[in-house]
Amino acid sequence: MDSHNTLSARAVPMDTSNVQIPIITVWVVMTAxxxxxxxxRFYTRHSVIHILGxxxxxxxxxxxxxAGACVGSIRQTFFGLGRHIWTLSPEIMVQNGIxxxxxxxxxxxxxxxxxxxxxxxxxxxMSHGVQRIATYVLLSIVMACNVxxxxxxxxQCIPLKALWDPSVPGTCFPLAANIAAAVLHIVTDxxxxxxxxxxxxTLRIPKKQKIGLVLVFSLSFFVCLISIIRMVVLKxxxxxxxxxxxxxxxxxxxxxxxxxxxxxxxxxxxPLLARLFPKLLGxxxxxxxxxxxxxxxxxxxxxxxxxxxxxxxxxxxxxVQVCVLPPRVR
Numbered sequence: 001m002d003s004h005n006t007l008s009a010r011a012v013p014m015d016t017s018n019v020q021i022p023i024i025t026v027w028v029v030m031t032a033x034x035x036x037x038x039x040x041r042f043y044t045r046h047s048v049i050h051i052l053g054x055x056x057x058x059x060x061x062x063x064x065x066x067a068g069a070c071v072g073s074i075r076q077t078f079f080g081l082g083r084h085i086w087t088l089s090p091e092i093m094v095q096n097g098i099x100x101x102x103x104x105x106x107x108x109x110x111x112x113x114x115x116x117x118x119x120x121x122x123x124x125x126m127s128h129g130v131q132r133i134a135t136y137v138l139l140s141i142v143m144a145c146n147v148x149x150x151x152x153x154x155x156q157c158i159p160l161k162a163l164w165d166p167s168v169p170g171t172c173f174p175l176a177a178n179i180a181a182a183v184l185h186i187v188t189d190x191x192x193x194x195x196x197x198x199x200x201x202t203l204r205i206p207k208k209q210k211i212g213l214v215l216v217f218s219l220s221f222f223v224c225l226i227s228i229i230r231m232v233v234l235k236x237x238x239x240x241x242x243x244x245x246x247x248x249x250x251x252x253x254x255x256x257x258x259x260x261x262x263x264x265x266x267x268x269x270x271p272l273l274a275r276l277f278p279k280l281l282g283x284x285x286x287x288x289x290x291x292x293x294x295x296x297x298x299x300x301x302x303x304x305x306x307x308x309x310x311x312x313x314x315x316x317x318x319x320v321q322v323c324v325l326p327p328r329v330r
Contacts, residue, residue, distance in 0.1 A: 019247045020082035024074050027254045031070040034258035038063045041265040044272040055120035059264055062113035066257050069106035073250055075099055080243040081250065088243060096243055097164025103253070105153055110257040111185060112146040118192055118220075118264050131199060138195060145184045152181055175237070182231040189227055193220040219263045226256045 038059060045052050073081070076099035080088045088096070119139045126132050156177065157163035162170025200213050230252035238245040 016084065016087055018083040019244070020077040023077055023082050023247055023250050026251050027070045027073050030254045030258035031067055034063060034066055034261040037262045037265040037269075040272060041268050044269055048271050048275055053120070053124060055117045055124070056268075058113050058117035058120060059261060062110045062117060062257075062261055062264075065106045065110035065113065066261055069103055069110060069253070069257060072099055072103040072106055073254070076103060076250075082244065082247045084244045085241045093243070094165050100246070101153075101160075101163060103250075105150075107253050107257055108146075108149055108153060111260060112142075112150070114257070114260045114264050115142050115146070115188060115192055121264075121267065122196055125196075126199060135195075138191065142188050142192070145188050149181045149184055152177070175234070175239075179231060179235055182227065182234060186224060186227045186231065189220070189224045193218070193224055213267075216266050219266060220260075223256060223260045223263060226252055226259065230256055 041059065042052075042056065045056050076096060079096040079099055080092050081096060081099070085093070116139075119135065119142060122135050122138075123132065126135050152173075154160060157170050157172040159168065159170050162168040162172060196217055197214065200210065200217065203210060203213070205213075230249060233248045233252060237249070
């Protein structure tokens, strides 16, 4: 009988495979791409158009949290992420839970600051009173959602230690609460994605530029799709082998927060691209003017409106964003 059991155990060996290398690879590649994009954004703002705004510092904070999530996810692989649960000791499982908590926190903060950066950019380019009021309402909604999701991170288990240590008695929210938090992020993603489209369509710029701007802003739609995919993955998490099944969620987490940062930066890079590729991205001022490239000024002086019709400070910001500068500003 013992011999039969031994043979059966040998016939069905325990799966000890892991997906830790793919997890590390995805995080490093996506975080590096986002970091490069942020660096290009700051170079454009500081050295090309000589303007740095609140939204630039907000995206930098988002990038810091994204880098923290990258480091945390790599650390988590040393504590079982991407490995089957039956290959881990209880002590390692506890440490894995702690790392997972901080990674979710970094993920939430990165998305939150990215959204704030985008909305503050909207405030720069929204010139009409109704548009600005709507933008402030959007800012209030997003901030309220972000604060709630952040608070939830710390009250999802009472005491919090029960979240990662099963030996600690406590009460925790069901997985559905995590899904609800993800839904909040997705809803605000879609609102932020759709919000600027009507304004972009009314800009008095060449049709080709208008289409290009809409396409760039529409890249945010892919972030919305990735957020939905990640939510579905979390909903279908295999709790009997949670450390292994969390790998898929980790992949999508890396793509979601870093692609959000990249999309937030792409809308600010056109002045740099116009300087590097003037023939490709040069713009004409109107249909009646020549089609020669319209290079950016060496330094843009932002002044209040005057009787000479000089663009206002906000109008200058809008012009910089679409890389269309009137002769008086050049």
